[in-house]
Amino acid sequence: MENPILEVKNLCIRYNGAPTDAVRDVSFTLGRERLGIVGESGSGKSTVGRALLRLLPSAQVTAEKLRFEDLDLLNLSEAQMLKVRGRRMSMILQDPKFSLNPIQRVGHQVAETLLRHFPVSKSDARVKTLEMLAAVKIRDPERVHDLYPHEISGGMGQRVMIAMMLLADPDLVIADEPTSALDVTVRLQVLNILDGLVRDRGIGLIMISHDLNLVRNFCDRVLIMYAGRVVETLNARDMDHAQHPYTRGLLAAQPRIGGSRAPLAVLDRRPEWKEEART
Amino acid sequence: MSISRMRLRGALGQAGTIAVTLLGLLLLTFVIGRMMPADPVRAIVGEEASPEIYQQVFQQLGLDRPLWEQFLRYLGDVLTGDFGTSIRTGKPVIEDILHVMPATIELATFAILIGAGLGIPLGVTAAVNKDRWPDHLVRVFSLFGHSMPIFWTGMIALIVFYAHLGWVGGSGRMSQFYIGMVPDVTGFLLIDSLIAGEMDVFASAVNHLILPAALLGYSSSAYITRMTRSFMLDQLGQEYMVTARVKGLSRRQTIWRHAFGNIRVQLVTIIALAYGGLLEGAVLIETVFAWPGFGQYLTNNLIIGDMNAVMTCVLIVGVIFIALNLLSDLLYRLFDPRTK
Numbered sequence: 001m002e003n004p005i006l007e008v009k010n011l012c013i014r015y016n017g018a019p020t021d022a023v024r025d026v027s028f029t030l031g032r033e034r035l036g037i038v039g040e041s042g043s044g045k046s047t048v049g050r051a052l053l054r055l056l057p058s059a060q061v062t063a064e065k066l067r068f069e070d071l072d073l074l075n076l077s078e079a080q081m082l083k084v085r086g087r088r089m090s091m092i093l094q095d096p097k098f099s100l101n102p103i104q105r106v107g108h109q110v111a112e113t114l115l116r117h118f119p120v121s122k123s124d125a126r127v128k129t130l131e132m133l134a135a136v137k138i139r140d141p142e143r144v145h146d147l148y149p150h151e152i153s154g155g156m157g158q159r160v161m162i163a164m165m166l167l168a169d170p171d172l173v174i175a176d177e178p179t180s181a182l183d184v185t186v187r188l189q190v191l192n193i194l195d196g197l198v199r200d201r202g203i204g205l206i207m208i209s210h211d212l213n214l215v216r217n218f219c220d221r222v223l224i225m226y227a228g229r230v231v232e233t234l235n236a237r238d239m240d241h242a243q244h245p246y247t248r249g250l251l252a253a254q255p256r257i258g259g260s261r262a263p264l265a266v267l268d269r270r271p272e273w274k275e276e277a278r279t
Numbered sequence: 280m281s282i283s284r285m286r287l288r289g290a291l292g293q294a295g296t297i298a299v300t301l302l303g304l305l306l307l308t309f310v311i312g313r314m315m316p317a318d319p320v321r322a323i324v325g326e327e328a329s330p331e332i333y334q335q336v337f338q339q340l341g342l343d344r345p346l347w348e349q350f351l352r353y354l355g356d357v358l359t360g361d362f363g364t365s366i367r368t369g370k371p372v373i374e375d376i377l378h379v380m381p382a383t384i385e386l387a388t389f390a391i392l393i394g395a396g397l398g399i400p401l402g403v404t405a406a407v408n409k410d411r412w413p414d415h416l417v418r419v420f421s422l423f424g425h426s427m428p429i430f431w432t433g434m435i436a437l438i439v440f441y442a443h444l445g446w447v448g449g450s451g452r453m454s455q456f457y458i459g460m461v462p463d464v465t466g467f468l469l470i471d472s473l474i475a476g477e478m479d480v481f482a483s484a485v486n487h488l489i490l491p492a493a494l495l496g497y498s499s500s501a502y503i504t505r506m507t508r509s510f511m512l513d514q515l516g517q518e519y520m521v522t523a524r525v526k527g528l529s530r531r532q533t534i535w536r537h538a539f540g541n542i543r544v545q546l547v548t549i550i551a552l553a554y555g556g557l558l559e560g561a562v563l564i565e566t567v568f569a570w571p572g573f574g575q576y577l578t579n580n581l582i583i584g585d586m587n588a589v590m591t592c593v594l595i596v597g598v599i600f601i602a603l604n605l606l607s608d609l610l611y612r613l614f615d616p617r618t619k
Contacts, residue, residue, distance in 0.1 A: 055524055086527030098518035101537050103615055113526045148617050
């Protein structure tokens, strides 16, 4: 891959006081593409996302290589990280009900990203914020700008979140379960908005999810994680040709409309997969 | 409905609540006055009065009338500003109280400023450094403030800072030397001395105020620290704190702009309560420092059974809390923009 945005080689993460690594030997590269990370709860997928932003104060992060564009993420000081977060790399969190500050107007919160990283006036920031709110398909940006998080719906909250995280025009966005907290009916809408913006701006996207179908439809490549390690990496369109029994187990556990009415297969989890060498 | 009309309705509702609370309070003080074993007639006529005189005063006080009529009369008296006469001093109760209240307000206000000024930063520091040494240090410090008997710390502080080091004034509101030098305008010595232009008196008053205020402040800071710590911990664990960090804010910025901004309403509540507690008077510290305040006044009158004074004190404490509640409501609106 030429000019990857992100190169991760043998990333290991251990929470302080934990007996084992939460993430072991995870390696991948990311270009201007959409990479999905799929796994069960506790498989370490969100931990990887937060480690990239260096937002794991209570964990030891080691890697052979953790390169983001021209930066060695492992050796950046906190002061340097402050210039990376929000500006060059950002993250969309799961539930806007909790991830937005309840007592600040949403427009104010979105603009904060811009004000933090650029020497813009408040009025300029407001104009840019309104533009961004319009870009995430909020019909009445002027009105929504002055609302509080409890006054907007979950879908709109997540669009506000996307606006906030894309406002400073980052090169990499990590979406940590961006639609899990949303109603099924607005999931697709929010994903389409995110997808459109990421494509238009040539942003690298890491989509962390437990939803296999969502990831195969919205990503170019997929990492399957199990117990802190990557068991298989696939192109999204080759999902049906998965080799690893765990991936095949996950696929077999998906119900299908019009499919067989027989009970779904129970997901098989074998301890030896935790240890086997990566192929 | 327009917003202004909604606001008007809210204000009217609040006024109604206050009126009902006050009425309940008056009923309570009235009942206390009638239930207490002290005999108001005997207090006036003395032990040796004849039964005829006793009966005469009994009727003069209206004690032969039905209770509801007595209550209405009491209500009328209070509304016209007549709180009765103190048996102990022979002066109208309200006059006595207006004399002791400013001393307590001065002490309580300085104490709460010290308490909040100490407690809030310490609480935030402890929360931010949870389970590390600053947290432990703060916890020990506030545990001391909470658990040391204040009359004891008061005496020790007097011995150390007044008797040995001579840094502060001793007991009373000012040096004996200055008593009577400034005219009583507001009752607040700090203000009165400034009005009179007597800087020496002002300095002496500050000198005498600082030690009891610091001790009371330290003791109330213990509570404020612990509450601030737990409020902050609650906010620091919220997901929006991660959002703020992802945006590129430094930890310090997220702590003060986001987390602290969101606990101000809760802080107002507990500080108002602590302030109310201090305004009730701190009998122990007032006694140790010979501070002529409300706490001492109430306690002395309770002991001798001066019911007019006690009832009025209870009423005043109630009014203080109602006023503080109103004040906190106003501050909520300032600190939580959603309530606008």
